[in-house]
Amino acid sequence: MNKIKAFFRNKWVGFTLASILYLLWFVVWTGNLWFLLGLPIIFDLYISRLFYRYVWHHNAELCRKSKTYKAVYEWVNAIIFATIVASLVHLFFFQMYVIPSSSMENSLLIGDYLYVSKVAYGPQMPNTPVAFPFVHHTMPFSKTKKSFSECIRWPYHRLKGMGSIERNDVVVFNFPAGDTVLLERQEVSYYDMLRDYQRTFGREEGRKRLQQEYTIITRPVDKRENYIKRCVGLPGDTLQIIDTDIYIDGVHQELIEQRQFLYRTATPISDYALEKLNISECTYTDEYGRERAVPSLYFMTDASKAELDRLDKQARESGHGEVIDARKQVATTPTDVFPQDYRYAWNQDNYGPIWIPQKGATITLTTDNLPLYRRIIETYEGNRLEVSDDGQILINGVATDSYTFRMNYYWMMGDNRHNSADSRFWGFVPEDHVVGKASFIWLSLDRNKSFPGNIRWSRMFTKVK
Known part of the structure; x- marks a missing residue:
């Protein structure tokens, strides 16, 4: 010894x-x-x-x-x-993440604290290694002072991980449309605001007014806001949504047990029934910053809807109580979804088909499919793209009718399908934006209750499914 x-x-x-x-x-x-x-x-x-x-x-x-x-x-x-x-x-190895919004309900709730594994897909080396520790993009006690320096910029490099993203994984990633930010209104998307201004004032005047009214900044990939969604589409897939159901390469996909949709009822649902059936009210924030419920609109899972239908049937047969008659709100007319182009008359419930780019794959480029892949070519993969007056496509000054992708891309959607800003609205998630896999919930706190009643004991140390 x-x-x-x-x-x-x-x-x-x-x-x-x-x-x-x-x-x-x-x-x-x-x-x-x-x-x-x-x-x-x-x-x-x-x-x-x-x-x-x-x-x-x-x-x-x-x-x-x-x-x-x-x-x-x-x-x-x-x-x-x-x-x-x-x-x-x-x-x-890992980082902690707290659920800030209801876009993943009922799979993940506001106040869930997650363990996010970086070794699951391989940790990514930072783009901006010179940064203040333990903060993301803004210094503590400030809303505008950035916490990093771009004096050193590293290219995208991901280390070897335990595996790759699989279908229906819950993934944390950097917000792809967060490259440009309105400093005074960071909670809204710059591109949504720009489109609103351009619709109101015209293309050039709208951009000019937005620049005059707000301070516009850019952020590197690793300093963009963290989002969490479910990966429903993998590189090489052709995805289509028909009446809220997802099809991959023409095959109907398995249903996520905790996914939920928006329903309208004939009569309001009681508070007791809301809690018992795990149904959420549709809410909005009024001009005074107060959260208010929208009458007769509710988010519910398939299981909650089935139980509500059973109770509704009993009420009809007995002649006692009010008939609820919950009906799913399915969009039927075109709305402002990705790629925000008049040639694609889609909406959040009826969408596609759309092909998800795969690394090394080559597509034929046309002026018709260019809106789908233009942001990838220009922003995510750093090329200069132009379209001549006669419709010819030029990449880095060279005329071409094809493009080969340099990264894999993914399609992310929230489980709260009618209350989620996801790929249907801002497009593909590049592989260099992926942070890690949500593995388990280590703490869950209900913001509407006080301690210790706010601790959701049943959710602690449960696996994210």
């Missing part, structure tokens, strides 16, 4: 083991050769001890002479160490 202890205390053994671990993690896994510059630091730490001899021994002397200095040093050292470890865990 003493020989084993002596073996591991040997400085050359320590250096060798630390170097192997460092090389496997920071060089091989990340694929970044710049991290080789860390090996001389490890060598000095274990072998040469030059830094300690000429610099750090002064710190050791001060710690021996002053108890105050020693206490401050230990606190600072602990904070720095904890910050580094937490940052590495956040970057390479």
Whole structure:
């Protein structure tokens, strides 16, 4: 036993083991050769001890002479160490995410705290590595001061993960349309506002007025808002929605148990029935910022609808109680959905067919299908695209009738189908926007209740399905 202890205390053994671990993690896994510059630091730490001899021994002397200095040093050292470890865990392994909206109800509820695995699909190296720790894109106690610097910009690079995105995975990703932001109104989409202004004032005047009224900024991929949705379409799929049901390559897809839709009833549903049947009211925010219910409009799952129908049938047969007669609200006329082009007369409930791009696949480009893939070609894959007056398509100045995609793309939708801003409205999710897989709920708090009644004990440590 003493020989084993002596073996591991040997400085050359320590250096060798630390170097192997460092090389496997920071060089091989990340694929970044710049991290080789860390090996001389490890060598000095274990072998040469030059830094300690000429610099750090002064710190050791001060710690021996002053108890105050020693206490401050230990606190600072602990904070720095904890910050580094937490940052590495956040970057390479997992992060926590809290559900902010109802777009995934009833699968995920507002107030659910999730464990999001980054190793599931492989952690992505940051685009902006110089950033304030533990915040996303804005400094604490500020709504406008950015928390990162773009002095260093790294290209997209994803490390090896446990697997790839599968159909119906619940995925956290950076909001694709969040590349441009209205600083004074970050809760709304810049592109939605731009379209509204252009419809009101004209194409050029609308853009000009929006620029005059708001401060417009851009954000790199890793600093865009985090969204969470279910992946219903994979690269290479042809997706179509018919009367709210999803078809992939013409095959009807299995129903998500907790998905829900908007229903209109003939009479209001009682508060008791709402809670018992797990039905949510459709609400809106009034001019004073208060949340109000829309009369006779409710979100409910298939199971809730079936139970409501059973109770409704009993009421009809007995002649007691009011008939509810809940009917699903299915859109039948074209609405403002992706790609927001008059040639695509789609809506959120009847959509497509649309082909989801796959890395390495080549398509024939026409002026008709260009609206579907223009943002991919220009924004996500960084090309200069133009259409000449005679309808000829030019990419980076070269006339072409085809395009080969450089990344995989995904189609994401919320389970609360009639209350979700998702791919139906802003299009494809590029692979370089994917953050990780929602694995399980580790805490769930009901915002409408006070402690300890606000803790949803039954949801804690349950797997996200």
